[in-house]
Amino acid sequence: MSHSIPRVGFVSLGCPKATVDSEHILTRLRAEGYEISGSYDDAELVVVNTCGFIDAAVAESLDAIGEALSENGRVIVTGCLGAKSDVILDAHPQVLAVTGPHATEEVMQAIHAHVPKPHDPFVDLVPPQGIRLTPKHYAYLKISEGCNHRCTFCIIPSMRGDLVSRPIGDVLREAEKLAEAGVKELLVISQDTSAYGVDVKYRTGFWGGRPVKTRLLDLAKALGELGIWVRMHYVYPYPSVDDLIPLMAEGHVLPYLDVPFQHASAGVLKAMRRPASAENVLERVKKWRSICPDLTIRSTFITGFPGETEADFEELLRFLEMAELDRVGAFAYSPVEGAAANALDNPVPEAVRESRRARLMAFQEDISTQRLEAKIGREMTVLIDDVDEDGAIARSPGDAPDIDGLVYIPGADHLEVGTFAQVRITDCDVHDLYADLLQDPLPR
Ligand code: SF4
Numbered sequence: 001m002s003h004s005i006p007r008v009g010f011v012s013l014g015c016p017k018a019t020v021d022s023e024h025i026l027t028r029l030r031a032e033g034y035e036i037s038g039s040y041d042d043a044e045l046v047v048v049n050t051c052g053f054i055d056a057a058v059a060e061s062l063d064a065i066g067e068a069l070s071e072n073g074r075v076i077v078t079g080c081l082g083a084k085s086d087v088i089l090d091a092h093p094q095v096l097a098v099t100g101p102h103a104t105e106e107v108m109q110a111i112h113a114h115v116p117k118p119h120d121p122f123v124d125l126v127p128p129q130g131i132r133l134t135p136k137h138y139a140y141l142k143i144s145e146g147c148n149h150r151c152t153f154c155i156i157p158s159m160r161g162d163l164v165s166r167p168i169g170d171v172l173r174e175a176e177k178l179a180e181a182g183v184k185e186l187l188v189i190s191q192d193t194s195a196y197g198v199d200v201k202y203r204t205g206f207w208g209g210r211p212v213k214t215r216l217l218d219l220a221k222a223l224g225e226l227g228i229w230v231r232m233h234y235v236y237p238y239p240s241v242d243d244l245i246p247l248m249a250e251g252h253v254l255p256y257l258d259v260p261f262q263h264a265s266a267g268v269l270k271a272m273r274r275p276a277s278a279e280n281v282l283e284r285v286k287k288w289r290s291i292c293p294d295l296t297i298r299s300t301f302i303t304g305f306p307g308e309t310e311a312d313f314e315e316l317l318r319f320l321e322m323a324e325l326d327r328v329g330a331f332a333y334s335p336v337e338g339a340a341a342n343a344l345d346n347p348v349p350e351a352v353r354e355s356r357r358a359r360l361m362a363f364q365e366d367i368s369t370q371r372l373e374a375k376i377g378r379e380m381t382v383l384i385d386d387v388d389e390d391g392a393i394a395r396s397p398g399d400a401p402d403i404d405g406l407v408y409i410p411g412a413d414h415l416e417v418g419t420f421a422q423v424r425i426t427d428c429d430v431h432d433l434y435a436d437l438l439q440d441p442l443p444r
Pocket of ligand 1: 155
């Protein structure tokens with residue numbers, strides 16, 4: 001049956017949670033201009049939202065799919081029973097697509113594939129990757145909102161609430177669209193990237209019809225398949241992060257970790273109530289580097305947190321000396337209205353907070369420079385950010401945009417922004433690298 005406005009039939013089974021899923025899908029259908037059909041023969045396809053709670057519900061769901069198939073013939077299955085796609089496909093191999101519960105995006109994708117979306121002159125002006133504020137060749141990919149921690153200097157949880165992970169299917173589809181639109185580097189961000197999926201118990205989602213767990217490792221593996229740079233930010237040093245390092249060593253995702261350590265003294269970390277504060281961070285960093293020698297580690301630190309003694313601060317300097325982090329940012333503690341840390345004893349005078357910050361940065365400068373010097377003579381792939389009359393300005397795998405350094409390639413003013421090039425590092429200063437062009441541009 002063909003109408004000028006496409007019509008979709010809907011069968012909703014199961015509990016109130018399934019009803020809410022149905023409502024989301026129906027809302028999206030109406031928002032996109034589809035009509036909802038009340039009969040099988042008037043619809044161009046039928047969505048069946050199933051229940052899989054008990055045997056009787058499974059039987060009812062399979063019957064409903066069978067009825068929709070015999071009455072209409074084109075059926076998309078979603079819902080709890082959809083999580084067991086083999087049960088559905090064994091009984092009804094002719095269904096068009098199967099998704100699990102809470103999969104509005106997947107269902108909409110399947111509907112679009114079989115009954116194209118009606119043209120909307122307003123919405124269709126928006127590019128599929130959405131509107132971005134970053135340059136065309138890199139983009140931030142937010143994987144969750146909120147945070148389950150309660151660091152005493154931070155008020156984010158009180159503003160944004162506990163961790164809510166985005167469904168992995170949605171995240172991966174967004175990443176895919178960005179890659180298709182020409183993005184060459186994805187910057188994975190959240191408040192606590194290592195915790196991705198904890199709130200949904202690492203629920204299985206779907207991407208391109210295949211199951212993927214809502215978990216950082218699975219996300220990194222899937223993003224690595226897109227063939228573009230993937231950079232991880234705000235990763236806490238939990239043991240689970242160890243599993244990411246081999247992916248970095250194999251070049252699947254960039255050998256780069258942005259780990260906000262904030263301090264090294266156990267007492268200060270405890271007062272800060274930092275996540276993973278009990279982990280042996282130095283050992284962990286050593287282990288990561290033994291697996292992935294090219295790993296760049298960036299971190300930030302707070303100086304002069306309430307109760308920080310000179311001994312605590314010196315412990316932090318000793319940590320920096322041993323950890324040999326590549327990039328470090330430091331902030332003098334400043335009280336945020338509403339933060340629990342404001343009530344802590346022994347506040348550190350502002351002048352001391354500032355002077356410790358300056359001491360830390362001066363101390364780290366040599367370490368960062370040595371890390372860059374070790375790159376002189378090496379060949380690497382860089383991503384071109386800008387071109388001016390002196391040449392190209394790029395970033396290496398160890399440089400995130402805006403916060404890290406740059407790679408200057410004199411004379412390479414013919415390169416195009418957003419392409420990869422192969423260079424040999426010839427020199428460095430405290431922040432940046434200088435390089436000769438070896439080959440350009442690299443297809444990727
Ligand atoms: S981990 Fe700590 S600092 Fe980061 S958002 Fe959560 S509470 Fe704030």
